[in-house]
Amino acid sequence: MALSRTALLLLAMAAVSLLSADAALSAPATKVCVLGSGIGGSSVAHFLKQYTCESATAPCIDDIRIFERREKVGGRMATVTIGGDTFEAGASIIHPRNLHAVRFARLLNLNTKTGDDSDSDPKSNVSSSSSWFGIWDGSVFVFQTLPPPSPSSSAIYRKMYPLLNSLVLAWRYGFSLLRMDRFVKEMIERFILYYNDFESRPVFETVEEMLKWSGLYGLTHRTLQEELADAGLSSRLVSELVTVITRINYGQSVSISGLAGAVSLAGSDSGLWLVEGGNWQLAAGLISHTNATLHLHEGIDSISYAGGYYVLNSTKGNSYACDVTVIATPLDELNMTISPPISVPSRSLQHTFTTFVRGLLNPKYFGLNSASEIPDLVGTLELPDIPFSCISVLKKYSEEDMTYKMFSRAQLADVLLDQIFSKRKETVRINWPAYPHYEAPEVFAPIVLDGFHLYYINSFESAASTIETSAVAAENVARLIISRISSPSANAPLIISPHSAEGILHTDL
Numbered sequence: 426m427a428l429s430r431t432a433l434l435l436l437a438m439a440a441v442s443l444l445s446a447d448a449a450l451s452a453p454a455t456k457v458c459v460l461g462s463g464i465g466g467s468s469v470a471h472f473l474k475q476y477t478c479e480s481a482t483a484p485c486i487d488d489i490r491i492f493e494r495r496e497k498v499g500g501r502m503a504t505v506t507i508g509g510d511t512f513e514a515g516a517s518i519i520h521p522r523n524l525h526a527v528r529f530a531r532l533l534n535l536n537t538k539t540g541d542d543s544d545s546d547p548k549s550n551v552s553s554s555s556s557w558f559g560i561w562d563g564s565v566f567v568f569q570t571l572p573p574p575s576p577s578s579s580a581i582y583r584k585m586y587p588l589l590n591s592l593v594l595a596w597r598y599g600f601s602l603l604r605m606d607r608f609v610k611e612m613i614e615r616f617i618l619y620y621n622d623f624e625s626r627p628v629f630e631t632v633e634e635m636l637k638w639s640g641l642y643g644l645t646h647r648t649l650q651e652e653l654a655d656a657g658l659s660s661r662l663v664s665e666l667v668t669v670i671t672r673i674n675y676g677q678s679v680s681i682s683g684l685a686g687a688v689s690l691a692g693s694d695s696g697l698w699l700v701e702g703g704n705w706q707l708a709a710g711l712i713s714h715t716n717a718t719l720h721l722h723e724g725i726d727s728i729s730y731a732g733g734y735y736v737l738n739s740t741k742g743n744s745y746a747c748d749v750t751v752i753a754t755p756l757d758e759l760n761m762t763i764s765p766p767i768s769v770p771s772r773s774l775q776h777t778f779t780t781f782v783r784g785l786l787n788p789k790y791f792g793l794n795s796a797s798e799i800p801d802l803v804g805t806l807e808l809p810d811i812p813f814s815c816i817s818v819l820k821k822y823s824e825e826d827m828t829y830k831m832f833s834r835a836q837l838a839d840v841l842l843d844q845i846f847s848k849r850k851e852t853v854r855i856n857w858p859a860y861p862h863y864e865a866p867e868v869f870a871p872i873v874l875d876g877f878h879l880y881y882i883n884s885f886e887s888a889a890s891t892i893e894t895s896a897v898a899a900e901n902v903a904r905l906i907i908s909r910i911s912s913p914s915a916n917a918p919l920i921i922s923p924h925s926a927e928g929i930l931h932t933d934l
C-alpha cells in the first residue's frame with residue numbers, strides 16, 4: 426500500500442511537471458527589445474533565438490526588435506571609403522580562436538581573409554613576420570624589422586625573409602618573446618572555457634562571477650606592466666614592442682589592466698582574419714538570420730519600468746512595450762534616461778581618432794631622405810610629444826601614392842598632418858568613443874541592471890573590448906534571460922550588490 430502511494434505521488438509529480446512544461450511552451454511570446462545593432466546586440470538576438478526556437482525545452486523567443494540609432498548596422502564594426510577603396514575603420518581583425526566569430530562567419534557564408542592576404546592593417550602588420558615595422562621615439566627609429574625584399578632580390582632571400590625577420594626580433598628581445606607568448610596563451614586557454622557546453626558552464630549573473638569562474642578575474646585587478654614583470658618579460662620588450670601593441674589596439678599604455686592588455690597582445694598573434702567587404706556583415710548577417718525586426722535610424726531615448734514590462738521611447742516619437750530589454754551599447758556617453766534610475770560604476774571611454782590619408786608621408790618628418798625608407802607600420806613609444814600611436818600603409822598605389830591609417834588620442838589638425846605628409850589628396854577623420862579607459866582594479870556594472878529584466882551586455886567591456894568578448898558576453902546574457910524568464914521567481918528582483926563597494930563612483934542614469 427505504501428509503495429503504491431509513492432508511485433501515485435511520483436506519477437502526479439510527473440504530470441504536474443509535464444503540464445508546467447506545456448504551459449511554459451504555450452506561454453505568450455516574450456517580447457525582447459535590444460538597443461544597438463553591433464556584434465553585442467546582433468549576437469544576443471541570435472543566441473536567444475537559437476537556444477529557444479531550436480530547442481524543445483523553452484518557449485521560442487522570436488519576437489525580437491533591434492533599435493539602432495544610426496543608419497547602418499554594425500556599430501564599431503564599420504568601413505570607410507577613401508580613394509575609391511574600402512577599409513575597416515573600427516574593429517579590423519579577429520583572432521583565429523574567437524570561436525563565436527568563426528562560427529558566425531561560417532553560418533552566414535561570409536568570405537574571410539587573413540591579415541597577411543589583405544591590404545595591411547596596423548594590427549595585422551605588427552603580428553606578421555613578413556611585415557616591415559619600425560618603432561619611433563619621436564626622433565629616430567629605435568628598432569625596425571627588415572624592409573621587404575625588392576623585386577630584384579633572389580628567390581632564396583624572399584623565402585628566407587620571414588625567418589630573418591623573426592631572428593631580428595629574437596635578437597632584440599630574446600627569450601622574453603617566448604614568455605610573452607606563454608602569458609598570452611595562458612589567457613586564451615582560460616578564455617576558451619567560455620565555449621564549454623552548457624553542462625560544464627554555468628549561467629553567470631555578474632561579470633565578476635564570469636571572470637572568477639574562468640580564472641581571469643585576477644588579471645583585471647593588476648596592470649599589464651605588473652603582470653608582465655611577474656611573467657619575466659624584459660623591460661625593453663615591455664617599453665617597446667608591448668607598448669606599441671597596446672597603443673595600437675587600445676590607444677593606451679602598458680598601465681592598462683592585465684586582461685585588456687593580454688587580449689591586446691593576442692591581437693598581435695598570427696592567423697588574424699577579417700571578413701571580406703567588412704566585419705559589419707557579421708552583425709548584419711546575424712540580424713537577418715534571426716529574422717529580428719530592425720529599426721534603423723531609431724534611437725531609444727528613455728526606458729521606463731512599468732511593472733512587468735518596459736516602455737521604450739524612441740527618437741521617432743514611438744513607444745514600444747517590451748518584456749525584456751537588453752542594452753547592447755556602452756552606457757558611458759549615452760544620453761538616455763532610465764526610470765527608476767539605475768546605478769553603474771563610472772567609466773571613461775578612451776577616444777581613438779582614426780585618420781585616413783591618401784597621399785605620401787614626408788620623410789623629413791622622420792629624419793629620413795626618402796619616403797621609401799619609412800617602414801610600412803610606424804609604431805610609437807609612450808612619450809608625451811609623439812602626437813600619434815601609429816601610422817600604417819593600407820594600400821600602395823605607387824611609390825608616390827598610398828593610403829594610410831593613423832591612430833591617435835587627439836584629433837590631428839591639418840597643420841600637423843601637413844608636416845607628417847608631403848602630399849595629402851584626401852583625408853577622412855573618425856572620432857571613436859572606442860573602448861573603456863582601462864584602469865586596474867576594474868569595477869564592473871551589473872549585467873541585470875534593475876534586478877528585473879533590464880540587461881547590460883557591455884558591462885563585460887570593462888574586462889576587454891573586442892568583437893568576440895561582446896559575443897561571449899551576449900551569449901551569457903541570452904542564457905541568463907532564458908533561465909530567468911523560465912524560472913518561477915522570474916518576477917522577483919535579483920539582488921545586485923558586487924559593484925556597490927564603498928569609494929567607487931557611480932553614475933545614475
Ligand SMILES: Cc1cc2nc3c(=O)[nH]c(=O)nc-3n(C[C@H](O)[C@H](O)[C@H](O)COP(=O)(O)OP(=O)(O)OC[C@H]3O[C@@H](n4cnc5c(N)ncnc54)[C@H](O)[C@@H]3O)c2cc1C
Pocket residue numbers: 460461462463464465466492493494495498499500501502514515516517518519548723724725726753754755759761777779857858859860883890891892893895
Ligand atoms: C578603432 C577601433 C578599433 C578596434 N579594433 C578591434 C579589432 O581589431 N578587433 C576586435 O575584435 N575589436 C576591435 N575593436 C573593439 C570592437 O569594435 C568592439 O569591442 C565591439 O565592436 C563592440 O560591439 P558592441 O556591439 O558591444 O558595441 P557597438 O559596436 O558600439 O554597438 C552599439 C550600437 O548601439 C547603437 N546605439 C547606441 N545608443 C543607442 C540608442 N540609444 N538606441 C539605439 N541604438 C543605440 C550604436 O549606434 C551602435 O551601433 C575596435 C574598436 C575601435 C573603436
